[in-house]
Amino acid sequence: MPSLVGIDSGLTVTKAVIFDADGTVLSVARRRVPQLIPEPRHVERDMDGLWSATADAIREAVQKSGRPASDIVGIAATAHGDGIYLVDRELRPLGPAVTSLDTRASAVADAWNESDVGERSLQLTGQKPHASAPSAVLRWIRDNQPERYGRIGHVLAAKDWLRLCLCGTIGTDRTEASTSFTNVRTQAYDPDALALFGLEALNAGLPEMAASTEIVGTVTRLAAEQTGLAEGTPVMAGLHDVTASALGMGGYRQGIAAVIAGTYSINETVSDAPKIDARWFCRNGIAPGEWNNMSISPASTANYDWFLEKFFAAEIRDAEQAGQSIHDLVAREFAAASGRPSSAMFHPYLFGSPFGGATSAGFFGLNAWHDRGDAIRAVFEGIAFNHRIHVDALKDGFAPGTARLTGGISRNPAMAQLFADILGMPVTATATEEAAAWGAALCAGAGAGLFASPTSDPRDLESIETTYYPDPGRREALDRKYRVFLDIADAMRPIWPRLQDLG
Template identity: 65%
Template structure:
């Protein structure tokens, strides 16, 4: 029986997952990839270090799978979208890769909003450029690092860099290509788009576009030596991890909103025609003639993880030492908090927001009698409310009637029910381990003829899912809290810049590289 290798690179961890052809994961291996933060708003990583860590994960996954590397029929990678991974004309890394958490180009995006560039970009590309968009980051490099800009040979995304390391070929896929520079209507590069951003010099640097399931190369002898893969194993183009997660969880399609509660609040639905709105990215789907409409902000479960790290640190270390889950430790506190009324609200903007880069997180309604459980409840509800901001936008545009939820917190039934109640939608959590890796493995399998298309998932998706129906009384109570959540955010909009101004460039703490 053939196997498939799916590589999933996130913002802190790179994973390799070996699946059999039925979608059962045989082995998972992970490596942490340190973030490099040389100064405020610069979130980077070493590109060669990323490849070494990924190669180690692949080697370990093959060893753990109990299968021969020769059984792996095809390979594909997915990774965080947006950000920037540059190589020079000799195809060597041109500085560090920039993660999608990087916000150095926030001023550029803000200037484009004022001068009309953003409106023009929305019309032509289907999206408003944001701080970590390739367009904004490239314009920042042009203005602040002109020598580096002049040496750009190829503009890649994270998973495209991993593909290059595996195969030695340069290129991207349909989904990733649409992050900045494709025409929203014809879904291909257009000569008038780079000039919108003053990036005319980079026409030759944009990578060729392939279908996500198209074979684009084979594992080289050098890559085989590092990974344990067999030289000559086919590699397909892969796809953006947002789309990969929806595909792997069974949520890619019209009428369904796929939700990923991770570092980012990701909410997406598919359409058969392009519909442009500033509240979502209208990007390419798996095929030409399909569009994936994504409403996104960096404001989701990372806020919960931050709380556990910062305010439950002793318990977390103790739980880790004893082989217990910190989530199980705090669960009784959260459930007790849900059983009593609370004035406490939280805006989950520790790492970003739907309201621009200057919005910041905060608790409101905090009283001396509140405890940690009340605060955790507020964090979880705040995360669900932020997803609803995006889901409501998609409901106006596309009218999805159900939701598919994935991400670490989706495994907690209490959290999944909060999402259903907050959204007022049936929410299905599919028991899919490593959804993004399986999504890209579906593309790999399609490329070598194991599946008719990436949407022909061989698993019984109905049998794998648990659906949470919204409870009318809880939904009504959360509706009131949600409206207040939104009203407060609107009221704070003129104050966030003033709060941010309290820290000058000299005052901002420079985080050490890890």
């Protein structure tokens, strides 16, 4: 019986998921991948360590699946987008990878956006530069690490490095290729983009583009020994994780805002023509003549994870020892706090924001009578408010009528309802397991001939979905709070850089 492997390599965990051809999860294996922070604003990872962890996860998943590796008819990867994974001309890692949480290049991006480069980039590539954009990171390397820059053989993304390790071929797919250097109208690489950023020397280093469903190689003997996969298993090009998540949750189509509440606040919708605006990235869709419009910021549930780590450390230990979930305790405190008025508010900008590189997180409106539950509520509302900034932008441009929500936070019905109330639109929470990995597996399945296309999802989606509708009363109260949230952000704009200067 045919099965598929979807690899999903995020910013903290890399995982391998084996799916039956009907979308049933057969097995999942995860490995944590440590972040390296050698100095402020540098967030890196060891590339060989990432592959080793991923290979271990694949081996475990194959063993747990109960199926022989020979049943696997295709494998595809998705991974965090943006950032840079460099290899030299011998195809070896050229230093640690720069992840999408890295902000060393924020001054580069800010300077470009304060000059005409930002607007020219928007018109040419469909997006303005940002701190973790390949363009900005590569320019920082050019200016600060010239010896390393001169040794660049190939400029890859995270999933493309995993592909190289699996099948030994260099390349990328259409969705990943459009992070900095493609023409938004032709959807192909444009030398003018490299020239705009002063990176002309890297023209030969841009990886060849393939369709996400295209077979780009087969599992090598060495990779088979490392992973437990069968040598010769087809490897497909895969896709950017933002697109993979929308595809896997059934939200990759026009008229729908796909909302992924993960490390990043990811909000996206598909169009059949390019539409350019500084509030979103207009990037290549999966198929030619398709665009995926992404409004994102590194400001979603990573803030919740931080809050748990800092304020629930003892409770986490107790819950683990008792075999319970810390999230159940958090849900109870959130529910209790939601039953009373509260002025407490949180800007979820620990790792970045939609407002530029100099932002930081903060609680506002706290008084002595507030407790930890009020702080939890403020964190959750702040996360959803930040998603609304992005969804409102997409509403302006594309008028999606509904939203689909995924991410660990969406499994709490109270949180899904909160998103509906704050976004002011029906929100469908899907019980899709491992949405991004399933999106990659759909591409592998299409490439293997199991599915007519990546969007030919064989599952009965209605059976795993619940739709939440805005409550008029809560919607009105949260809308008032949202306006204050935005007003505070406006007031903080001149103060955030001064805070940053304090170190």
